[in-house]
């Protein structure tokens with residue numbers, strides 16, 4: 005038996021934030037990131053809509069990008085004091101994911117981080133609060149997914165928490181919030197979204213319910229992402245829906261090793277001064293993983309279906325896959341994303357000598373490869389991978405070399 009779960013309600017379209025006026029409850033804990041939601045006036049709007057609904061609001065702000073275990077613990081303590089019956093998270097993937105994990109710890113104060121990370125092992129939530137997610141970036145789709153990504157900085161590892169229990173009750177997909185994104189964020193989050201859709205489509209857990217969502221998301225992203233990056237606000241609005249469709253697909257079909265590798269490299273070089281931003285990591289690794297997975301016959305056929313649906317041409321399966329890889333690499337070029345870790349500059353732009361020196365990469369490679377294999381996303385990848393292959397694949401992602409194994 006398989007399960008397909010989505011939020012009970014999804015409010016969408018420009019101005020959908022106003023749905024907050026219709027909420028019923030007593031107290032809402034509103035969780036946001038750094039400054040963007042405040043700066044662009046969305047935080048004040050959300051508070052006033054909730055007040056209009058007769059709901060008292062407290063705010064947890066300053067949730068950092070790639071939130072830490074400590075942030076989750078502190079937030080849950082605030083919730084235990086305030087006792088909200090709504091947790092409302094607004095912003096990018098980071099504050100929403102942090103709030104999801106805070107929610108678990110608020111409902112079960114004694115739960116450990118290790119317990120939270122047991123895949124599909126979260127006890128029943130909603131005894132204390134319901135959860136609403138309002139996304140301001142067009143990529144993670146965490147507003148509709150069963151996932152939360154929390155970073156353990158003592159280990160330099162991102163851990164996915166995965167359980168349908170944390171699929172939000174309500175998602176608000178209001179493109180007004182995404183219109184303020186700077187270009188670089190559009191590029192990274194958009195490439196994250198297309199990775200979600202492609203990984204979901206070839207995942208071993210894909211099904212008739214997830215395939216149409218994934219394919220249509222790919223088509224929309226193909227048509228709209230680069231234009232959105234170049235300032236077309238109509239396309240920016242459709243991208244907000246497209247990433248959400250991709251999220252509906254991958255939340256139920258799961259992902260693959262692009263994400264395993266992104267999770268395990270993201271914070272692995274944080275001591276050198278920079279993270280490999282999630283979407284940028286995916287953008288660099290996706291073409292390499294397609295080449296690796298395409299050695300599996302079923303996966304190859306499915307990549308060819310994607311290429312056909314995108315109208316890329318090609319006569320054989322092999323040719324179609326090559327065209328798909330070329331297309332994705334062209335998208336990276338058009339949005340100034342590097343092709344490999346070696347050329348990943350501290351500001352995330354391509355540069356001759358990136359911030360991860362070769363010797364440091366090679367020294368950490370065995371451990372990173374081991375962790376990537378152990379990542380929850382590896383299970384549903386269409387081709388099995390061992391330590392030696394993962395190390396080789398990561399090397400291709402470091403040097404931008406051909407995947408021929």
Ligand SMILES: NC(=O)c1ccc[n+]([C@@H]2O[C@H](COP(=O)([O-])OP(=O)(O)OC[C@H]3O[C@@H](n4cnc5c(N)ncnc54)[C@H](O)[C@@H]3O)[C@@H](O)[C@H]2O)c1
Nearest residue numbers: 040069070096097098140141144146149151153181184185
């Ligand atoms: N839960 C999931 O299913 C899932 C899926 C993929 C990724 N993730 C995780 O999500 C995180 C990344 O999330 P993200 O890419 O949305 O970025 P983010 O939440 O980390 O935000 C990045 C930056 O963008 C700013 N920002 C956000 N919205 C803005 C807006 N509308 N205008 C201007 N600035 C804005 C933030 O203040 C922040 O500085 C990573 O930790 C990643 O691992 C989660």
Ligand SMILES: [Zn+2]
Nearest residue numbers: 144196200282
């Ligand atoms: Zn992702």
